[in-house]
Amino acid sequence: MSRPFLSVANLAVHFPTSDGLVRATDGLSYTLERGKTLGIVGESGSGKSVSSSAILGLHRGTNAQVSGEIWFDGTDLLSLSDEDMRRRRGKDVAMIFQDPLSALHPYYRVGDQISEAYLAHNQVSKRVARARTIEMLDRVGIPQPDRRVDDYPHQFSGGMRQRVMIAMALINDPILLIADEPTTALDVTVQAQILDLLQELQREFNTALIMITHDLGVIAEIADDVLVMYAGRAVEYGATRDLMTQPAMPYTWGLIQSIPDVTRSVDLPLRPIPGNPPSLLNQPPGCAFFARCEYAQFVPGDRCATTLPDLLPLSDGHLKRCHLDHDLASYAVVETGAI
Amino acid sequence: MIAYAIRRILVGIVLLLSMVLVVFVLFFASGNPAKSVCGKFCTPEKLTQVTKVYGYDQPITTQFGEFIQGLAVGRDYPVNDAYRAALEKSNPDLVIHCAAPCLGYSQHDAATVNADIAKYAPVTISIAVFAFIFWIFFGVFFGVLAAVFKGKWLDRILVGVTLVVYALPTFFVGTFLLQYVAIKWQLVPYPTYVSIADGGVGGWLVGLTLPALTLALFYMAAYVRITRAFVLESLSEDYIRTARAKGLTERVVLFKHGLRAALTPLLSMAGLDFAALLAGAVITESVFNYQGLGLLAVIANQNSDLPVLIGLVIVAGAAVIIMNILVDILYAFVDPRVRLR
Amino acid sequence: MAAPLLEVRDLVMHFPVKSRGVIARTVGHVKAVDGVSFTVEAGQSLGLVGESGCGKTTTGRLITRLQKPTSGQILFEGQDIAQAGPRVLKPLRREIQMIFQDPYTSLNPRQTVGEIVGAPLVIHKLVPASQRLARVQELLEVVGLNPEHYNRYPHEFSGGQRQRIGIARALTLQPKLLVADEPVSALDVSIQAQVINLMQDLQREFNIAFLFIAHDLSIVRHFCPEVAVMYLGKIVEKAPRDELYEHPKHPYTKALLSAVPNIEQAVLGGRRERIRLQGDVPSPINPPSGCRFRTRCWKAQDICATTEPPLQKVGAGADVAACHFPEQ
Incomplete structure (x- = not known):
């Protein structure tokens, strides 16, 4: 059997600090095929951004310790030399960031910033790169691209800036696009425009897309698979429909129940997850969610406190990291009113 | 861009003038400046004379006006018009012209500050x-x-x-x-x-x-x-x-x-x-x-x-x-x- | 009938725009808030939603009188405070408090939690110094923080806990009206629900009225029985919650609602009508003539460019909308 297009295996990203080792990501594995979208959900500090930056090799040159394998289109990206990785970065794998205002350099014209990405990977003249830039700006829906190409980032609105970022990311026709909270800083109507654009471009170029977000609603709209992360590890992984209709572990339940949906009954109080996310320093043994989990009492003995559960298959392609008995889990879902 | 530069320069000029005013006021806050010019063996008569020759008897506003005028177009020393006119006849070498921007005249050095x-x-x-x-x-x-x-x-x-x-x-x-x-x-x-x-x-x-x-x-x-x-x-x-x-x-x-x-x-x-x-x-x-x-x-x-x-x-x-x-x-x-x- | 707790009439805030010439002249105005009217009854909450730049935050700052409006009336318990001076405002500051968006920058990092929460007591000389600590601890307990932590600094707390500190500070003077400007948008999802629930409990317990300002339609829906939608400095629709979310009358409200990603419909199908607005919000310096939404509206006709639609009753319920062609 051929290897999947993107296969992350046992990825770990650790940062040594003076206070100890911060395990930002640990034991992370997932796969993604071309033309498909993987949604990675989690709260701040869950490791969703850190793990995805590792695919682009953005931790190289820092003190981060990255281990595991990232098989992408037949090569293990982690085994590449820095120079080989640089050649693929921005060409085969591209990334869009959360806040387009700070992600664009304030002193350079947007056109120069975009064509720079093209010139870095193509032996062409500046004139050709500029033409290609205008073409891309037009493609991502920026009006009057031949005029706006010479504007500076601060002269664009938030939504238009994110379009600039998308144009920059897609100018080399990457086969994998990582979008890190691309719509969090935007208004809802603009968010809808940007999500539509991303999906449209994905279909057009048959790109694989990793969508990192804290918003389950966004995931539900565009992802084929979902990976839920908590404290640096995957806690649930499966097809979007399975995971949203039959979430299988307490953290995912908590996430779903704490969202005030526009269609959910307002008479039901929101059910927040009590407590705060754990520190990534000196993680206790056992399940990272244990301290906040209301269901640990249903697990016999003190397994939740002492043993880290494995990420085990529940049904075909649906995995969860939880000691809770599956039948009990189904019961709990009905009981708490998760969809 | 040019408008921005001009605005900055205008603000700079206002700032400069206020600075000169503050310095000028501080100068007079330290007592009658004629005293230091008059020197160690100062008599009341000499002090009066010095005060007059250097124009320190004028109201401070007049002195400030003349100082600003000196900065803008230059001025002649000694300041007292009658005294200078007399000096011009008797000893024209001692009348000193201080070209703009005139910063003053140092009696001690017998030269303009410029x-x-x-x-x-x-x-x-x-x-x-x-x-x-x-x-x-x-x-x-x-x-x-x-x-x-x-x-x-x-x-x-x-x-x-x-x-x-x-x-x-x-x-x-x-x-x-x-x-x-x-x-x-x-x-x-x-x-x-x-x-x-x-x-x-x-x-x-x-x-x-x-x-x-x-x-x-x-x-x-x-x-x-x-x-x-x-x-x-x-x-x-x-x-x-x-x-x-x-x-x-x-x-x-x-x-x-x-x-x-x-x-x-x-x-x-x-x-x-x-x-x-x-x-x-x-x-x-x-x-x-x-x-x-x-x-x-x-x-x-x-x-x-x-x-x-x-x-x-x-x-x-x-x-x-x-x-x-x-x-x-x-x-x-x-x-x-x-x-x- | 007694006057409502807060009544806002024709509130206007125009910020001058200076020219770039040598001598800066006022060449126009940013019409941030342009004729906004609403009422909030004691113990009730009104939601104010809209996208960035619609004037919702400015409205909140005007009502708390952090800024002075260009014109209009702000009647608090019948008294117009729109142009009131500091002496009139000082006692009123006890009645109207604000909760800010960013719990990281809105708390002074050099003050302890006790100092932050107790500061209003010192300023208004309400409680003798000997009882101040007891009152502060009581407040910390009310918002779900450990009362023993009064001498810790803000950086020792998580985002959600900091927002609780901000709420405790706002509660110190037992206000009648709280203006909450995006109180949860800087927090993680699981923490947002904690803070929302806390505010709801406090509202019930102390009978506080809320003006809840947010861009997140679903959170506003959860918190406020009545919701007003703002676009370019004006309220375009105001209605009871169920009416607004289930039968929006103004096309902008409809577009806004259809843009919110929704798990249930995305996963289970049965998709609503999807409306995608094109382009950006026009500049508030030169808003479109007539109806301000007409440049992005799919229903716009000639009349929309010439005549500004008044905010009027639409349909059978209490729904008011400013549109020539409201949805039925």
């Missing part, structure tokens, strides 16, 4: 320019180096050394260089100021080396640390991550994306530090006995020569204000966001 400053300024400007070039070049160079090698031994050495250099008092560094480098080891000739007219550019440079170095070392140490901090801050910005994600080489990421944003704030600091130096580096000039504005200030102070002190304060203030305007205008060229305002 002439005094013109005599001492070349030394100060030479030292300041030399030191400035030296400290900016090495300060930024080592600062960038420290930032790029952050946490490595090179960074630690640079940070440690600069801390020591920064902590050394200027008179110590100056005296050390003079005693050892010039006198004991004779690595350079004994430092004396040689103007370009006398010694050519070579002689001028050699003469300036030690004092400029003394001054530059202190600022250089500060700039290594400031540059390092700015570069590190800039390298942690989101747009640097974007630049890396595009697949640019580390060299382009550092020099094109990182340094430009890091060095922009240095521009305004460097401008102001340079302007401050133009007022004279008192300690350095004293140690090397260079006839610069700093030394002029010391001498004027010892002689209670108020007109010279006022002139020096105005020149120093003007230097800061002018550099400020220059920096603001340069800033607008460097940072497109400023242009719109």
Whole structure:
């Protein structure tokens, strides 16, 4: 059997600090095929951004310790030399960031910033790169691209800036696009425009897309698979429909129940997850969610406190990291009113 | 852009005038200035005469008006019209014309303040320019180096050394260089100021080396640390991550994306530090006995020569204000966001 | 009938725009808030939603009188405070408090939690110094923080806990009206619900009225029985919650609602009508003539460019909308 297009295996990203080792990501594995979208959900500090930056090799040159394998289109990206990785970065794998205002350099014209990405990977003249830039700006829906190409980032609105970022990311026709909270800083109507654009471009170029977000609603709209992360590890992984209709572990339940949906009954109080996310320093043994989990009492003995559960298959392609008995889990879902 | 520059200059002129007013008021707050001119063996009659000759009997507003007029179009000394008219007949050589911008007349030096400053300024400007070039070049160079090698031994050495250099008092560094480098080891000739007219550019440079170095070392140490901090801050910005994600080489990421944003704030600091130096580096000039504005200030102070002190304060203030305007205008060229305002 | 707790009439805030010439002249105005009217009854809450730049935050700052409005009336318990001076405002500051968006920058990092929460007591000289600590601890307990932590600094707390500190500070003077400007948008999802629930409990317990300002339609829906939608400085629709969310009358409200990603419909199908607005919000310096939404509206006709639609009753319920062609 051929290897999947993107296969992350046992990825770990650790940062040594003076206070100890911060395990930002640990034991992370997932796969993604071309033309498909993987949604990675989690709260701040869950490791969703850190793990995805590792695919682009953005931790190289820092003190981060990255281990595991990232098989992408037949090569293990982690085994590449820095120079080989640089050649693929921005060409085969591209990334869009959360806040387009700070992600664009304030002193350079947007056109120069975009064509720079093209010139870095193509032996062409500046004139050709500029033409290609205008073409891309037009493609991502920026009006009057031949005029706006010479504007500076601060002269664009938030939504238009994110379009600039998308144009920059897609100018080399990457086969994998990582979008890190691309719509969090935007208004809802603009968010809808940007999500539509991303999906449209994905279909057009048959790109694989990793969508990192804290918003389950966004995931539900565009992802084929979902990976839920908590404290640096995957806690649930499966097809979007399975995971949203039959979430299988307490953290995912908590996430779903704490969202005030526009269609959910307002008479039901929101059910927040009590407590705060754990520190990534000196993680206790056992399940990272244990301290906040209301269901640990249903697990016999003190397994939740002492043993880290494995990420085990529940049904075909649906995995969860939880000691809770599956039948009990189904019961709990009905009981708490998760969809 | 031009409107912006004009607005900045207009504001600068207003600022300059208010500064002159404040200096002028301070001048009179220190008592009757005629007393210091009158000297040790002052009699009431002599004091009255001096007060009259120098125009100190006029209302302060009139005096200020005349001072401003002198700055704008120049004026003649002595100030008292009747006395000057008499003097013109008896002894025309003693009437002195002070061309605009007239900063005043020093009775003690029997010369206009402009002439005094013109005599001492070349030394100060030479030292300041030399030191400035030296400290900016090495300060930024080592600062960038420290930032790029952050946490490595090179960074630690640079940070440690600069801390020591920064902590050394200027008179110590100056005296050390003079005693050892010039006198004991004779690595350079004994430092004396040689103007370009006398010694050519070579002689001028050699003469300036030690004092400029003394001054530059202190600022250089500060700039290594400031540059390092700015570069590190800039390298942690989101747009640097974007630049890396595009697949640019580390060299382009550092020099094109990182340094430009890091060095922009240095521009305004460097401008102001340079302007401050133009007022004279008192300690350095004293140690090397260079006839610069700093030394002029010391001498004027010892002689209670108020007109010279006022002139020096105005020149120093003007230097800061002018550099400020220059920096603001340069800033607008460097940072497109400023242009719109 | 007694006057409502808060009544806002024709509130206007125009910020001057300076020219770029040598002498800066006022060449126009940013019409941030342009004729906004609403009422909030004691103990009730009104939601104010809209996208960035619609004037919702400015409205909140005007009501708390952090800024002085250009014109219009702000009647608090019948008294117009729109142009009131500091002496009149000081006692009123006890009645109207604000909760800010960013719990990281809105708390002074050099003050302890006790100092932050107790500061209003000192300023208004309400409680003798000896009882201040007891009152502060009581407040910390009310918002779900450990009362023993009064001498810790803000950085020792997580984002959600900091927002609780901000709420405790706002509660110190037992206000009648709380203006909450995006109180949860900087927090993680699981923490947002904690803070929302806390505010709901406090509202019930102390009978506080809320003006809840947010861009997140679903959170507003959860918190406020009545919701007003703002666009370019004006309220375009105001209605009871169920009416607004189930039968929006103004096209902008409809577009806004359809843009919110929704798990249930995305996963289970049965998709609503999807409306995608084109382009950006026009500049508030030169808003479009007539109806301000017409440049992005799919229903716009000639009349929309010439006549500004008034905010009027639409349909059978209490729904008011400013549109020539409201949805039925």
